[in-house]
Amino acid sequence: MMRHVVLAFIPLALLAALLVLIVRWGPAEAVRGEDYPPVERLTFQRLTLEPGSIVVNVLNDGPDELSIAQVQVDDAFWTFTADNGVVLDHLGRTTLHIPYPWVEGEAHVVRVLTSTGTAFEHEIAVAVSTPTPNARFLGVFTLIGLYIGVIPVLIGLLWFPFLKRLPAPAMAFLMALTVGLLAFLLVDGTSEGLESAELLPESFQGVVLFGSAAAGAYLLLEGVGAWLRSRRSSAAEGRHGWVLALLIAVGIGLHNFGEGLAVGSAFALGEAALGTLLIVGFTLHNTTEGLAIVAPLAREGQRVSVADLAKLGLIGGVPTIAGAWLGGFVYSPVWSVLFLAVGVGAIAQVIVQIVRHMAREGSVARMMATVPVLAGLFAGFAVMYVTGMLVG
């Protein structure tokens, strides 16, 4: 037994020895030579606008040490203080306080110059005071979350009584519509997530992070779904629709969390003053999510209490509020990527669930190749696309 364990440690010991060798003799240094310029990368993690001052959190994303020499705001050298010094190791971060009289509603450019004269820029497209976590802003973010998340989803649920009376082909259309809606969210979330992943410091390997988190969420929900079904099957036979609706609500909730994060962080990065049109867009867009949640219930022709409907709506909508809080107050791009990924994984899982549900025991391909289903898929995607235009 002991000998067996030792066998596992031999490669590890050799690896440790190799690492020591590499650090000691630095073959990389030999390749680069003495005068080779250092590789410098600096990323802006968070930018806060306070009255008469810009606060910037930066991270050294490069492999080498980096030293911040000067700061320019709008093409002018400006004084600054650094909380954590100006010499940053690999992944070292510091906060720069720049006493700059920024102008509400106008654009500014913050540029950090390193000792080698390399410049790293961050543009503030529209300067607005960054909210601090006080009661007023908690209230504002809650309201935004209600507007764009909770209320629209609940309104969408109100289609339930209407849906229940629909004939079978119309139901097939409707389920396909749901899949179309979700497919749109899948593409949308993936593109947003990958976009955010690009903004991450390279060391965080944003795309890999996104992929793993999405896959993780998918598998987790798959497990949860199986567990729910096994519990329900004994208690209430035929409540398959309820489980599916619940899963869709969870998936949409996770997606909306990411959406809330995006809206909140737009505030945090000083990049957007949230316009009325944007809120209107999100509201219309998210109403269709409510429809997606109740469609499987209607298909099963189940009786669902108002309380149960409300529960589903809250599961789908409330995370928007939490997302907006998190995004607004403790935003970091890593969170954004992670949550968008979780949303994508969840939605992918929900799509698979619905398709399985629609096909019952039959062939998925044959089920898809019917007029109501194809029309539904297209319609779902189109509805999201058109309402999405208001947001984009």
Added chain:
Amino acid sequence: MAGQARQGDGVAHHPAHDSHVMGTVGRVAPDRFNPATFLTTWNFSDLAPDERQKYYQETPRPDGTFLREYDIFAADREIEIAPGLFFPAWTYNGQVPGPTIRATEGDRVRVSFRNLGSHPHSMHFHGWHPPQMDGALAGQEVQPGETFVYEFDADPFGLHLYHCHTVPLKRHIHKGLYGTFIVDPRSSTGSRPPADEFVMVMNAFDTTFDAENEVYAVNTVANAYVHEPIRVTVGKLVRIYLVNVTEFDPVNSLHLHGMFFDVYRTGTSLTPGEKTDTILLCQGERAILETTFRYPGDFMFHAHQSEFAELGWMGLFRAEAPLT
């Protein structure tokens, strides 16, 4: 070496402040290049005599003129252009701007130019000279490790400059290969009255190599004369030798607060051409400015292109009452 300097400077001292403060943070290391000394140095006058004669020798000639011999070398060197901010410069004698060369009209100037840099370089003087001494024509580059002797008579009197004329020209100039060449009028022509004299070279640095300057200055170091104002005396004539070698931007300018000055464009006349408080110079253009401070106190001077001013091209004169 450079790494140590980097750690030590511009890092340690970040002054506390309550109000909005425009400008650079910290101070440059004064031992590398001192903008205050540069202002009043020509023909290596800042060096001790035995050190100075390695770079400059003057020999009287029978006709009353001088033979002035200079040792100038090109060298790659990292220079500090703002506190903690380093630029991989190409320099004459390790400094940017290069050493100021000053002769009298009719003197013989002999410059032994050694290229210790990593690229071909040259010295191209403004002023009368035969084409063999131009330094700009094909084949006139001095290869690394080689030496060339430029020899010509100082003519005409005025304020001139010298710079590298090797292609690519923009790069060789903005990397730092330029300097001031002053030719004083000979006594038979007339003379300029005694004054406190200052050499000011308006220059800029493109640290990101995107053909746009990140740092502007007079005499290389951004805001140097804000932190250490130039001392002048009330009632005493002040003469400024102003040269513009700013690359990429077509023009640069100097504006002096609370005063006016006489302008001698290119310094080729002893009669002022205009009286103004703002002078515009194109790339390579220069002018001698004369004025007398009327009041004690601080007088700001800067490029009247606000952008240049805020990117480092700003300084102060501090006028003090004369000692009685």
